[in-house]
Amino acid sequence: MAEACRIILNTTFLPSLHSLHKTHKKVSYSQPFLHKRHPAIQCSISTSSDTKAAAKVSETVPWGCDIDSLENAEALQKWLSDSGLPPQKMAIQKVEVGERGLVALKNIRKGEMLLFVPPSLVIAADSEWSCPEAGEVLKQYSVPDWPLLATYLISEASFEKSSRWSNYISALPRQPYSLLYWTRAELDTYLEASQIRERAIERITNVTGTYNDLRLRIFSKYPHLFPEEVFNMETFKWSFGILFSRLVRLPSMDGRVALVPWADMLNHSCEVETFLDYDKSSKGVVFTTDRPYQPGEQVFISYGRKSNGELLLSYGFVPREGTNPSDSVELSLSLKKSDKCYKEKLEALKKHGLSASQCFPLQVTGWPLELMAYAYLAVSPPSMSRQFEEMAAAASNKTTTKKNITYPDIEEQALQFILDSCTEEKIEGYKERIYRACYLREVASSSLVTDVVRFRKLLYMSCMAIKYWAIGSYEMIRSWHAATDCIWLFIHYLLDDLESTK
Numbered sequence: 048m049a050e051a052c053r054i055i056l057n058t059t060f061l062p063s064l065h066s067l068h069k070t071h072k073k074v075s076y077s078q079p080f081l082h083k084r085h086p087a088i089q090c091s092i093s094t095s096s097d098t099k100a101a102a103k104v105s106e107t108v109p110w111g112c113d114i115d116s117l118e119n120a121e122a123l124q125k126w127l128s129d130s131g132l133p134p135q136k137m138a139i140q141k142v143e144v145g146e147r148g149l150v151a152l153k154n155i156r157k158g159e160m161l162l163f164v165p166p167s168l169v170i171a172a173d174s175e176w177s178c179p180e181a182g183e184v185l186k187q188y189s190v191p192d193w194p195l196l197a198t199y200l201i202s203e204a205s206f207e208k209s210s211r212w213s214n215y216i217s218a219l220p221r222q223p224y225s226l227l228y229w230t231r232a233e234l235d236t237y238l239e240a241s242q243i244r245e246r247a248i249e250r251i252t253n254v255t256g257t258y259n260d261l262r263l264r265i266f267s268k269y270p271h272l273f274p275e276e277v278f279n280m281e282t283f284k285w286s287f288g289i290l291f292s293r294l295v296r297l298p299s300m301d302g303r304v305a306l307v308p309w310a311d312m313l314n315h316s317c318e319v320e321t322f323l324d325y326d327k328s329s330k331g332v333v334f335t336t337d338r339p340y341q342p343g344e345q346v347f348i349s350y351g352r353k354s355n356g357e358l359l360l361s362y363g364f365v366p367r368e369g370t371n372p373s374d375s376v377e378l379s380l381s382l383k384k385s386d387k388c389y390k391e392k393l394e395a396l397k398k399h400g401l402s403a404s405q406c407f408p409l410q411v412t413g414w415p416l417e418l419m420a421y422a423y424l425a426v427s428p429p430s431m432s433r434q435f436e437e438m439a440a441a442a443s444n445k446t447t448t449k450k451n452i453t454y455p456d457i458e459e460q461a462l463q464f465i466l467d468s469c470t471e472e473k474i475e476g477y478k479e480r481i482y483r484a485c486y487l488r489e490v491a492s493s494s495l496v497t498d499v500v501r502f503r504k505l506l507y508m509s510c511m512a513i514k515y516w517a518i519g520s521y522e523m524i525r526s527w528h529a530a531t532d533c534i535w536l537f538i539h540y541l542l543d544d545l546e547s548t549k
């Protein structure tokens with residue numbers, strides 16, 4: 048596959064609402080087929096005061112199925128093969144990661160092309176509407192792809208069995224995992240420490256704004272085509288939740304966005320490097336396996352190299368702790384201007400393509416050897432000037448020299464330097480309850496949302512825990528794994544403390 052294609056996660060995905068306002072052409076309509084629609088949308092809102100009860104099924108739509116149900120999977124598979132999907136080496140099954148997924152039925156080789164979903168089975172902006180008049184109106188108003196597809200999905204869902212997509216829609220989750228269903232209070236509480244919070248709020252605002260805009264400009268003018276009991280905020284929340292978690296951008300089709308039934312049953316793995324795309328020679332949506340699979344194994348694709356927070360934002364899940372190599376944050380380290388050897392150290396760094404200030408990725412599973420080498424250089428005294436070159440080389444990821452250098456005499460100083468770089472000002476705005484939030488919120492895999500603040504705070508707290516709670520000594524943070532253990536210990540300690548002072 049040429050260019051990487053991924054299920055979309057793009058904060059700026061939502062089309063500018065201005066484009067909705069552009070055209071106001073007059074259109075004429077024939078009678079819509081409202082009699083075939085589902086009569087009403089049932090919405091019920093439940094609130095939970097128990098912060099531990101994370102899963103709240105509140106507002107739902109009257110179509111689709113439970114998120115982990117195989118109820119309609121068989122009908123979907125049958126309909127797809129009757130409609131031109133070639134025989135598959137995979138089937139929809141309940142899986143450990145991602146509720147339902149595609150599981151290998153036969154041996155699958157590495158480098159094998161799979162799926163071959165024909166364009167006739169793909170939902171895109173030019174798909175035919177069960178109510179052509181409704182589609183015509185949206186076209187007249189030049190509604191962009193995302194709101195158009197969101198409206199299309201609701202429209203088709205409301206036509207139940209009369210829609211050609213009825214088997215597909217019946218197998219979609221009635222309430223997809225999505226931050227769109229989180230209340231503002233939940234976002235504030237559980238994502239307080241995360242940059243994702245702002246983006247989630249922005250996203251919810253965009254979805255609400257898009258729906259209100261459509262309602263004001265179009266739906267209210269054509270209530271016979273877009274009745275409010277069908278096209279309302281709850282159904283839009285559902286359709287945008289589906290689009291966020293399932294829409295695919297196909298690079299070989301000029302970046303066209305589409306819902307690809309069957310392909311959208313594939314779950315994400317951070318270890319996998321294969322993406323969906325349209326294959327011009329076989330004329331279908333495919334992906335090429337980057338590893339072999341045995342019968343019974345779940346087959347994965349990649350939704351892109353995204354941090355846990357980004358995955359949560361679009362797909363409503365967070366990978367298991369420590370399994371996402373893309374879940375890193377940048378820690379910035381700088382040489383001290385007051386350092387007597389500043390010039391020499393800078394020269395050594397420059398020689399290896401580095402500068403006086405350098406960012407390194409921190410992961411919950413560890414930190415790069417380069418970061419430690421940089422810290423050694425930053426704290427090394429003039430008497431070690433002969434090692435500056437070696438340290439700078441080890442701090443650079445461009446060189447192939449030995450990276451795992453150790454200088455036991457200055458190790459403690461180097462670790463202290465790293466700790467000092469996680470400055471308190473950067474984290475002081477965050478209250479202690481973020482720990483509660485992060486740990487009590489069960490997000491799909493009951494894992495955590497991570498971002499720069501959390502990492503810094505965890506790093507800081509783990510060091511502090513080691514230092515002040517006498518859990519261990521600096522020996523322990525020589526290995527990040529040990530530090531991680533300290534974090535857990537410390538967090539539990541803190542949580543217990545908070546609980547008892549409540």
Ligand SMILES: C[S@@+](CC[C@H](N)C(=O)[O-])C[C@H]1O[C@@H](n2cnc3c(N)ncnc32)[C@H](O)[C@@H]1O
Nearest residue numbers: 144145147224292293311312313314315362364
């Ligand atoms: C494209 S759909 C995949 C099919 C989906 N599992 C289903 O049963 O309909 C994307 C959704 O699958 C789930 N998912 C995908 N990869 C996952 C993973 N690695 N861990 C947990 N959930 C995952 C999330 O709910 C996500 O919103």
